[in-house]
Amino acid sequence: MKILFVCSEAYPLIKTGGLGDVGGALPRALLKRGAQVRLLLPAYGAVMSKAKDAGLKLLLEFECDGAPVKLWQTRLPGSRVVTWLVDIAEFSARDGGPYGDHTGADWHDNAWRFYLFSRVAELISTAQLSLDFTPEITHCHDWQTGLVPALLSRHTKRPATVFTIHNLAYGGIFNYETFASLRLPEDWWHHEKLEFWGNFSYLKAGLVYADKITTVSPSYAEEIQTPEFGQGLEGLLSHRKADLLGLINGIDTQTWNPGSDAFIPSKYTRRSLKRRMANKLALQQERKLPVNENIPLFGFVGRLVEQKGVSLILEAIKPLLAAGECQLVAVGTGQREYEQGLLALQEEFPDAVAVTIGYSEPLSHWVEAACDIFLMPSLFEPCGLNQMYSQRYGALPICHYVGGLRDTVVNFCQPQLDAYLNGSLSVSDIDETGFLFREPSAEALAQCIHRALACYQQPELWQALQLNAMHKDFSWQQCCEGYMELYRELLEE
Ligand code: ADP
Numbered sequence: 001m002k003i004l005f006v007c008s009e010a011y012p013l014i015k016t017g018g019l020g021d022v023g024g025a026l027p028r029a030l031l032k033r034g035a036q037v038r039l040l041l042p043a044y045g046a047v048m049s050k051a052k053d054a055g056l057k058l059l060l061e062f063e064c065d066g067a068p069v070k071l072w073q074t075r076l077p078g079s080r081v082v083t084w085l086v087d088i089a090e091f092s093a094r095d096g097g098p099y100g101d102h103t104g105a106d107w108h109d110n111a112w113r114f115y116l117f118s119r120v121a122e123l124i125s126t127a128q129l130s131l132d133f134t135p136e137i138t139h140c141h142d143w144q145t146g147l148v149p150a151l152l153s154r155h156t157k158r159p160a161t162v163f164t165i166h167n168l169a170y171g172g173i174f175n176y177e178t179f180a181s182l183r184l185p186e187d188w189w190h191h192e193k194l195e196f197w198g199n200f201s202y203l204k205a206g207l208v209y210a211d212k213i214t215t216v217s218p219s220y221a222e223e224i225q226t227p228e229f230g231q232g233l234e235g236l237l238s239h240r241k242a243d244l245l246g247l248i249n250g251i252d253t254q255t256w257n258p259g260s261d262a263f264i265p266s267k268y269t270r271r272s273l274k275r276r277m278a279n280k281l282a283l284q285q286e287r288k289l290p291v292n293e294n295i296p297l298f299g300f301v302g303r304l305v306e307q308k309g310v311s312l313i314l315e316a317i318k319p320l321l322a323a324g325e326c327q328l329v330a331v332g333t334g335q336r337e338y339e340q341g342l343l344a345l346q347e348e349f350p351d352a353v354a355v356t357i358g359y360s361e362p363l364s365h366w367v368e369a370a371c372d373i374f375l376m377p378s379l380f381e382p383c384g385l386n387q388m389y390s391q392r393y394g395a396l397p398i399c400h401y402v403g404g405l406r407d408t409v410v411n412f413c414q415p416q417l418d419a420y421l422n423g424s425l426s427v428s429d430i431d432e433t434g435f436l437f438r439e440p441s442a443e444a445l446a447q448c449i450h451r452a453l454a455c456y457q458q459p460e461l462w463q464a465l466q467l468n469a470m471h472k473d474f475s476w477q478q479c480c481e482g483y484m485e486l487y488r489e490l491l492e493e
């Protein structure tokens, strides 16, 4: 089974969020399952410097639509995944992020950059370059690769295509001028094809033309067929529902393992859970918070965008901070209003709140290993990885009942807490792993926090919940079987 895995991020070469985690881990899992995989990735400047250490070989040089292209081969560091890097100056000759510059502004030519990337995927998929690998399946991810299934639809001899939605909120939307400049077929400017409310969308191209569409949790697969979550694409998605499948993400259990995590001061397992506390105390000290075993420590790590429900956190946690009843450690970067909101909270409660604005891989691990409760009140969440990391690390998650969060956290509810407190429920009968709330409001979050804190006051109960959470198997070994089955089905067709 030959798979071309086309993605704009893959950890550890490049990552801005969960897409990077999946782009790095899923190809490795597929390889372990016996698939032959080539990962196709843009050769961003940052990727090229990391890949140099892993070994780089120039495979080809050619022209694509007038642009000079180099194709490099490397390995995804720490794995056997053969990785091909598409090197155009628009990727490799720039500092900054994959999609924008240091100020956060999008690159002005993103449409062109990812068009070219998609064209190279098309050339490889249709054996137009002299390579020793022609895929049977081309698997694309998010808007950056949405044009690939569309471009491939024009070939009679082509691989089957799978398009995975990681986040419908990013549509890759550009105007008619851009459409015309790319010389895409004129008939694609149609509402049943790429046209989208007077513009056109790369994501929509993937949804219209891919043979199969997947998304990253069963609940999100349902939700996106409704106006509330469908971003204007709900009609198309329900029209295609026979080809739409929700497959929950796994996590990289090697990278995210509290028993061997190099980023945390005190490693621990379920059996040595006692050692976990040292991480909390060290983090409090490092982040200049009062060092205190007993005060509940909340953690947040994430992109600071509306999706992540930061404003709910700011509102819900204030009274607790004012009462000196908890601490908060937050790490994130993104929109100014949320960065400033968190910084203002820190200013108001310097003895209880420590905020890091920025991206820090080490700190993101440490927070999971140190905090008692991980906050993830996302307004919507296609899958979400942090709530899985936190369960594996014994930090109990508080999440909004939505998308992948409801599919991965088992809610310990108020009646169960009442039953525990009156003695009619014993810890041996508890399978739950965290806390969920229904309404995306600060009041509902605050209520949920109170429930969690009431549990925290019961050490035996808390430890049982932690051990349940840490016991859950979120590994890709399990999750990647769904993709393998889908590929097999496509090959049979
Ligand atoms: P999303 O993909 O929507 O950002 P996920 O929960 O799926 O959400 O994945 C987010 C990933 O990005 C996690 O691995 C998380 O640890 C990481 N991450 C997000 N923000 C930061 C940050 N500021 N520093 C370090 N890691 C971060």
Ligand code: GLC
Pocket: 017, 018, 019, 022, 166, 167, 216, 249, 381, 382, 383, 384, 385, 404
């Ligand atoms: C997106 C989603 C997130 C998901 C990740 C990986 O960024 O926002 O929920 O976990 O992709 O699939």
